[in-house]
Amino acid sequence: PLTRIREIVEICRMVWQRDEKLNHQGKKYQIPLPADQGTGLGKALKIINHPYRNEIPIALATLGEKSVEMTAEIADAWLPAFFMAEGADAVWGDALRAGNAKRDPGLPPLEIYAGGSVAVGQGLESYRDMARPNIALYVGGMGAKEKNFYNQVFRKYGYEDEAEEIQNLFLAGRKSAAEAAIPQSYLDATSLVGDEGFIRDRLQVYREAGVTSLSVAFLGTTTAERVKNCDALKNILAKI
Incomplete structure (x- = not known):
């Protein structure tokens, strides 16, 4: 799941940015498909539409320690289920701090919903x-x-x-x-x-x-x- 989450976030941002044709060769997702998969005719494409904004906030609804850490590292926002403010730091504080320590300084501060x-x-x-x-x-x-x-x-x-x-x-x-x-x-x-x-x-x-x-x-x-x-x-x- 962690690899899938990371790759999906990367793919979405590449699509929205439109800097170049989408070519993602990850462990879980390969876009376009390799020649030996599908029809064999896959090719890199760029989205035709021009998004109103090319930076669309991505919120991840994660709970596990490792997935919350990754959320703090790569996402724009964290959407926790059954959030109880009084116990949040004890449950997720270390994971959030570890993820924030690896966060790209080009990203805005992590939001919490x-x-x-x-x-x-x-x-x-x-x-x-x-x-x-x-x-x-x-x-x-x-x-x-x-x-x-x-x-x-x-x-x-x-x-x-x-x-x-x-x-x-x-x-x-x-x-x-x-x-x-x-x-x-x-x-x-x-x-x-x-x-x-x-x-x-x-x-x-x-x-x-x-x-x-x-x-x-x-x-x-x-x-x-x-x-x-x-x-x-x-x-x-x-x-x-």
Whole structure:
């Protein structure tokens, strides 16, 4: 996977730059195909279209230590899943620092996209529970039991016992119990659901953890309600 990630990023940037015809002979991808592959008629080409901009930001959604390190080295942005600001440095700090140390000085500083669900108002704490099914699915049932990367991240956050329980319950078919086993403290730390003061404090924690851009989902049963939450978050950000 690491070689594939690196080569795909290289290929995309070569295509967008249009400096020359695309010729990439990597370990995983060969463009054009060698003469003994395909029809044997492959040749290097340059994209006909002229992109509006030839430097399009590439965000990588990585979790593993080596892939996060590579993200910090070559990508424009990092899009981590289940990001908890309070535990981020313990889980990924070393990998991010190692990758940044190898980063091309010609690239801009690495951006980090994180956030969560957004609902602004009083008495909305129960909305945080809406994240339980998705978290239970990933922490409890994604991948092989011993190779569940989401479960491993949850453990590194300090929820070792909870991660074990969630996984055992989910794999036993007890999905509701797995959802109930997700710690409330994790839900509180990974959402922007609450009154203005709560959200403002969470945004400060995100900023201190290195988050540069918010990646959020606005809660609501109607478009109007979601737009209202979007406007409310925008107003909070304008005051910071």
